[in-house]
Amino acid sequence: MDMQRIPAREGNHNLQNYEDVRKNFSWDNVKRNFSWDKTGKVNIAYEALDRHAENPDKKDKVALIYSAPDREENITFNELSKRSNQFANVLKKYNVKKGDRIFLFLPRSPEFYAAFFGILKIGAIAGPLFEAFMEQAVRDRLQDSEAKILITTPDLLGRVPQEDLPDLEKIILVGEHQETGDQYIDYTKEMENASSEFSIEWVDLEDGMLIHYTSGSTGKPKGVYHVHNAMIQQYQTGEWVLDLKQDDVYWCTADPGWVTGTSYGIFAPWLHGVTNVIRGGRFTPDDWYKTLQDKEVSVWYTAPTALRMLVSNGDDLVKQYDLSSLRHIMSVGEPLNPEVVTWGLKAFNLRIHDTWWMTETGAQLIVNLPSEEIRPGSMGKPIPGIEATIVDNEGNEIPPNQMGNLAIKAGWPAMMRAVWNNPSKYESYFINGWYVSGDSAYRDEDGYFWFQGRLDDVINTSGERVGPFEVESKLIEHPAVAEAGVIGKPHPERGEIIKAFITLNTGYVESPELLEDIRQFVKTGLSAHAAPRELEVRDSIPKTRSGKIMRRLLKSWELGLPTGDTSTLEE
Numbered sequence: 001m002d003m004q005r006i007p008a009r010e011g012n013h014n015l016q017n018y019e020d021v022r023k024n025f026s027w028d029n030v031k032r033n034f035s036w037d038k039t040g041k042v043n044i045a046y047e048a049l050d051r052h053a054e055n056p057d058k059k060d061k062v063a064l065i066y067s068a069p070d071r072e073e074n075i076t077f078n079e080l081s082k083r084s085n086q087f088a089n090v091l092k093k094y095n096v097k098k099g100d101r102i103f104l105f106l107p108r109s110p111e112f113y114a115a116f117f118g119i120l121k122i123g124a125i126a127g128p129l130f131e132a133f134m135e136q137a138v139r140d141r142l143q144d145s146e147a148k149i150l151i152t153t154p155d156l157l158g159r160v161p162q163e164d165l166p167d168l169e170k171i172i173l174v175g176e177h178q179e180t181g182d183q184y185i186d187y188t189k190e191m192e193n194a195s196s197e198f199s200i201e202w203v204d205l206e207d208g209m210l211i212h213y214t215s216g217s218t219g220k221p222k223g224v225y226h227v228h229n230a231m232i233q234q235y236q237t238g239e240w241v242l243d244l245k246q247d248d249v250y251w252c253t254a255d256p257g258w259v260t261g262t263s264y265g266i267f268a269p270w271l272h273g274v275t276n277v278i279r280g281g282r283f284t285p286d287d288w289y290k291t292l293q294d295k296e297v298s299v300w301y302t303a304p305t306a307l308r309m310l311v312s313n314g315d316d317l318v319k320q321y322d323l324s325s326l327r328h329i330m331s332v333g334e335p336l337n338p339e340v341v342t343w344g345l346k347a348f349n350l351r352i353h354d355t356w357w358m359t360e361t362g363a364q365l366i367v368n369l370p371s372e373e374i375r376p377g378s379m380g381k382p383i384p385g386i387e388a389t390i391v392d393n394e395g396n397e398i399p400p401n402q403m404g405n406l407a408i409k410a411g412w413p414a415m416m417r418a419v420w421n422n423p424s425k426y427e428s429y430f431i432n433g434w435y436v437s438g439d440s441a442y443r444d445e446d447g448y449f450w451f452q453g454r455l456d457d458v459i460n461t462s463g464e465r466v467g468p469f470e471v472e473s474k475l476i477e478h479p480a481v482a483e484a485g486v487i488g489k490p491h492p493e494r495g496e497i498i499k500a501f502i503t504l505n506t507g508y509v510e511s512p513e514l515l516e517d518i519r520q521f522v523k524t525g526l527s528a529h530a531a532p533r534e535l536e537v538r539d540s541i542p543k544t545r546s547g548k549i550m551r552r553l554l555k556s557w558e559l560g561l562p563t564g565d566t567s568t569l570e571e
């Protein structure tokens, strides 16, 4: 098979010699870039904001270019540092302490970023929630984390459960509202009265900073717990993979409710003191090209789903914009189709660099580096300091060109340190000293990794990770639904779509209206991206004798594949 290969791009990239650096690299040396090397003190908020605000050459540099349909604002490092100090003082007033969980349920907005850093500055743990979540999704996360304070808007408040949250003491509301209860705090009023001086809480590298909830194949979403130490890898990948330079304008399209939106939408650019574009509002191809053009974006981190939509909108559209500032593009979240890479060469005259990592890994691990050849369809090679391999089910390494479980030698800097309240789940990720990802892949003789699929039932729809169990649980709450089995079905633009097989309770008859009602029920109860696009009514759902839904069998039926071992199937 003769693969098209794309040679390294000319130019002076931050990581010029992969093999050499790989041989001599030690993460310990990266720590020297940060102040604790001198002071023994650390806080990621200091390294990402205050350090630049204290620097006369940097303090008036624009940190955040905020752009939404109804609002434009440029905020300097100094200003953002002050606003986050104010917010930290608000939290202090309400008795927030180091280690408390403070959740954010906010649209992407300047207030989000001030609050987020205020939380970190007081040594608390931030929990950003995706703004599209509905009540059940919000409840599950606030309950599991035992969150003490929630920051949200009056618009989103309707989706915040009003009971069953014994630990939640206060709700801070951003925006005009009529709420009068004791539990509500007015953001604007409090910020006006808060000092912009705050003495930051110095913490340990291993102290918590962030929880992102993510879905597995069973159970409720899990709280993936990250610590300040993650900054070491976020900084280093910012240098090598994002290839950041001081005069760059960087744009990461991910929402901070997902890990890409924090590790690379916040930390990596700001640890480097680079100007960061945040775009509010929803995706449209025109707006995205316009943002790239008007903000003169030079480094862009996005996702295959978005790129596929740009492709399907055609070459004429992209030609209407001046994208001459753009010099580096990356992608994450799903397999990056070789056709999209080919299109990128034509449309932008640039390579699109695939990157592989996960919520649990905290930062990029396997990537296409600017200085390396790209083999379209491959995620690339592990960054220096990372050992990746393919293992079998017992955690033994297997030779090149054989499919198995993609695994990383445990102990990299940004690795999750716990699954919140769930130590056995955390331990289940590790075998033989390897972190086992759940992705199937192979490695070729030259060390390039090739993604093949998920080994578990986790669904990846438009780059968003959905656990079938959550959707099934919501479906059976609907009065008409008796049982449900949920799978991911391949889809050209979205990667996968969610397909649900259901059985109906007696007294209910299948009709388009009923199916639409069930779909809406999941959409309004859980979230839009978790609602099944296809629903199929069946007489029964295949289960094992122990009562587990056999999703694999449903999938084989759906795709017309051989069904494999069905010996555990219930009669």
Ligand code: WT7
Pocket: 214, 259, 260, 331, 332, 333, 334, 335, 336, 354, 355, 356, 357, 358, 359, 360, 379, 437, 438, 439, 451, 453, 454, 460, 463, 464, 465
């Ligand atoms: C899963 C992790 C942290 C990135 C955002 C997603 C899939 C991620 C790639 C890629 C093929 C990819 C994997 C992985 N995935 N990047 N470059 N090529 N698949 O984070 O929601 O935790 O999902 O996304 O299946 O396990 P996530």
